Amino acid sequence: ILRYIENQYFFNILPLAVSKNYFQNREFSFTLKDGIYVRYQSFATQNELEKEMQKMVPYKIDIGAVYSHRPSQHNTVKSGTFQALEKELVFDIDMTDYDDVRRCCSYTDCWKCWTLMTIAIRILDRALLKDFGFHHLLWVYSGRRGLHCWVCDDAARKLSVVARSAVAEYLSLVKGGEETVRKVVLSDPIHPFINHSLSVVEHYFQQYAIVDQDILGSKESVDKVLALLPEDILSFPDEKDPMKQWDQLCDLVERKKVKYFDKEIMLQYCYPRLDINVRKGVNHLLKSPFSVHPKTGRISVPIDLKELNMFDPFEVPTISLICEELERPRADEAEEDDMKDQENEQEAGERRRIRDYKRTSLAKYAKVFDPFLEAMARSRKGEMLKKSDLQKDF
Amino acid sequence: MQFLGRRKKLIGNFQNDLYDQCLQFYGQPPLENISLSEFESFAVERLKLLKTVENVGVSCVKNSERYTKKLDAEISSLNFPHRAELGGISEYEKRRKDHISHFILRLAYCQTEDLRRWFIQQEMDLFRYRFNCLHSKHKTDFLHKNNLKYETVSAEEKKNLKDKLIASSYGLSGTKVEEHDVYKVPFQDALDLVRTRKVYLLAGNAYIPHHEIVTIVLNDFRTRLSKALAVSNKIGAHHLHGEMNVVNFKGRHY
Numbered sequence: 138i139l140r141y142i143e144n145q146y147f148f149n150i151l152p153l154a155v156s157k158n159y160f161q162n163r164e165f166s167f168t169l170k171d172g173i174y175v176r177y178q179s180f181a182t183q184n185e186l187e188k189e190m191q192k193m194v195p196y197k198i199d200i201g202a203v204y205s206h207r208p209s210q211h212n213t214v215k216s217g218t219f220q221a222l223e224k225e226l227v228f229d230i231d232m233t234d235y236d237d238v239r240r241c242c243s244y245t246d247c248w249k250c251w252t253l254m255t256i257a258i259r260i261l262d263r264a265l266l267k268d269f270g271f272h273h274l275l276w277v278y279s280g281r282r283g284l285h286c287w288v289c290d291d292a293a294r295k296l297s298v299v300a301r302s303a304v305a306e307y308l309s310l311v312k313g314g315e316e317t318v319r320k321v322v323l324s325d326p327i328h329p330f331i332n333h334s335l336s337v338v339e340h341y342f343q344q345y346a347i348v349d350q351d352i353l354g355s356k357e358s359v360d361k362v363l364a365l366l367p368e369d370i371l372s373f374p375d376e377k378d379p380m381k382q383w384d385q386l387c388d389l390v391e392r393k394k395v396k397y398f399d400k401e402i403m404l405q406y407c408y409p410r411l412d413i414n415v416r417k418g419v420n421h422l423l424k425s426p427f428s429v430h431p432k433t434g435r436i437s438v439p440i441d442l443k444e445l446n447m448f449d450p451f452e453v454p455t456i457s458l459i460c461e462e463l464e465r466p467r468a469d470e471a472e473e474d475d476m477k478d479q480e481n482e483q484e485a486g487e488r489r490r491i492r493d494y495k496r497t498s499l500a501k502y503a504k505v506f507d508p509f510l511e512a513m514a515r516s517r518k519g520e521m522l523k524k525s526d527l528q529k530d531f
Numbered sequence: 532m533q534f535l536g537r538r539k540k541l542i543g544n545f546q547n548d549l550y551d552q553c554l555q556f557y558g559q560p561p562l563e564n565i566s567l568s569e570f571e572s573f574a575v576e577r578l579k580l581l582k583t584v585e586n587v588g589v590s591c592v593k594n595s596e597r598y599t600k601k602l603d604a605e606i607s608s609l610n611f612p613h614r615a616e617l618g619g620i621s622e623y624e625k626r627r628k629d630h631i632s633h634f635i636l637r638l639a640y641c642q643t644e645d646l647r648r649w650f651i652q653q654e655m656d657l658f659r660y661r662f663n664c665l666h667s668k669h670k671t672d673f674l675h676k677n678n679l680k681y682e683t684v685s686a687e688e689k690k691n692l693k694d695k696l697i698a699s700s701y702g703l704s705g706t707k708v709e710e711h712d713v714y715k716v717p718f719q720d721a722l723d724l725v726r727t728r729k730v731y732l733l734a735g736n737a738y739i740p741h742h743e744i745v746t747i748v749l750n751d752f753r754t755r756l757s758k759a760l761a762v763s764n765k766i767g768a769h770h771l772h773g774e775m776n777v778v779n780f781k782g783r784h785y
Contacts, residue, residue: 267733267734268732268733268734268735269718269732269735270718270733270734270735270736271735292719292735296719299722300719300722302726303722303723303725303726304725306725306726306727306728307725307726307728307732326697326698326699327698328698328699328728328731329695329698329699329731330728330732331728332698
């Protein structure tokens with residue numbers, strides 16, 4: 138079974154790893170069968186990585202930073218000189234961070250709260266592209282109840298720890314831990330970023346919060362909402378229909394001129410909560426795309442933003458499904474096999490692997506991944522041409 | 532002899548370029564030889580100036596009329612470059628003095644944390660004052676000459692973004708946007724404003740109103756000066772420790 142993981146992984150992920158320059162100085166970590174975690178793995182070529190994967194059969198592979206020296210030799214390097222040089226900017230969004238505002242499930246998966254992830258993608262994707270000017274973003278389903286965002290631009294890889302933290306702060310609106318009741322506070326003037334975010338949240342709020350999460354459905358949850366309102370609003374307008382209740386509440390807020398309380402509530406219930414990990418900066422490792430989630434068996438697949446509203450985490454293929462699909466007879470390809478017999482073994486092996494994953498449900502996710510890689514390759518070509526142009530001037 | 536003559540000319544040209552602006556970041560140390568008396572008088576006068584900067588900063592509100600008047604007067608009387616972009620020999624001399632005296636004081640003030648802190652604070656206040664006195668065009672020239680990729684935003688773009696700019700920056704009104712410059716800066720150079728979301732971001736650039744650009748430039752100035760002092764300290768300002776001049780003026784500081 139695991140052999141198949143490697144094959145898919147090898148084909149899909151390696152181009153990504155290689156396209157992030159300086160492959161031999163890139164840190165990987167393996168999580169092995171017994172939970173053993175091995176850091177500072179590095180490889181000179183893709184082949185080396187593949188061989189090691191086949192040998193150690195890791196359950197999980199994480200990707201870390203590009204260092205100044207080969208990570209596997211970090212112990213031989215003079216202390217203080219082994220340093221992380223570059224690392225993609227990553228965001229990690231986890232459903233558990235929303236526990237205080239969700240009622241649908243605790244530690245099981247359900248479909249009602251996935252909207253939160255949709256909202257997160259819409260808000261953060263827009264901001265990273267339009268506000269920060271990044272181009273190469275990859276959104277990956279974490280395999281269970283969250284998302285990862287990989288920002289792979291050169292500029293992003295070179296961001297300092299301070300800069301990463303500033304970006305994360307800019308994108309944060311929900312602040313405070315358990316002790317904080319009112320986690321979102323808005324005041325004039327409202328920054329354009331907040332306005333954009335509000336329009337996304339408003340689009341989903343009624344269906345998600347009022348209907349699916351039913352936040353006005355029980356005394357307990359109503360009290361939670363009331364706790365976010367100014368003290369003189371002691372109860373919700375008397376109305377059977379929760380949608381109407383909410384509308385009337387918004388009117389009340391406007392009439393009383395207690396600005397923004399309704400917007401703050403919407404943001405507190407829906408706005409993306411970024412995991413603190415992004416602040417850990419350059420040393421941190423994140424699970425590689427296309428790896429398998431240990432608890433659910435689902436593959437961490439890239440998410441197609443064009444079909445975002447239709448993404449269903451429960452339809453993401455599991456490793457057992459993939460293996461099943463691979464076991465199916467490949468009668469139709471026997472002919473091709475014969476033809477290609479003359480080619481060298483490695484190419485044939487690769488071709489087989491290509492055919493392999495295309496026969497599985499992973500094919501459609503690879504279709505999201507490929508354009509992403511192509512775009513990065515194009516932009517790197519552009520950069521190199523620019524550089525060589527400059528050099529030609531001399 | 533010919534060789535010497537040419538060398539002098541070269542240096543002269545280089546320094547002409549160096550002194551074509553009233554204000555500088557003090558990136559290049561002076562290359563000429565000067566007399567011991569010039570060395571002393573330059574240093575003493577700059578020290579006087581910095582002390583005035585300190586006193587005036589304490590006794591008046593920074594950038595108030597009183598502050599401006601007092602500092603203007605001191606700068607003039609000590610013959611340091613003033614706000615006016617006058618050409619000519621006397622201006623050149625003032626700028627040369629500004630340049631050389633700064634570097635002399637660096638040597639004296641790099642040696643302990645306390646001295647460095649004091650020196651950096653006063654130099655920053657002086658820099659801020661002089662930067663604010665520059666005309667808008669000279670400000671942009673200064674930024675470009677020092678490789679700070681800060682472009683001013685065109686009037687048309689300002690108009691298109693006016694509402695967004697007002698909504699993002701504290702204390703910015705419609706008239707201010709129209710009348711004053713707005714600068715476009717890579718967001719990595721404006722992290723404090725980004726972190727607190729006090730600036731408008733578009734395509735990786737922060738749109739910074741005039742009154743905030745000084746903060747950004749000052750941060751840059753402080754970073755450069757800090758680094759330079761650390762280097763001076765390492766390299767061997769201590770070699771001068773025995774020298775009379777330096778000991779003398781440290782004495783005068785206290």
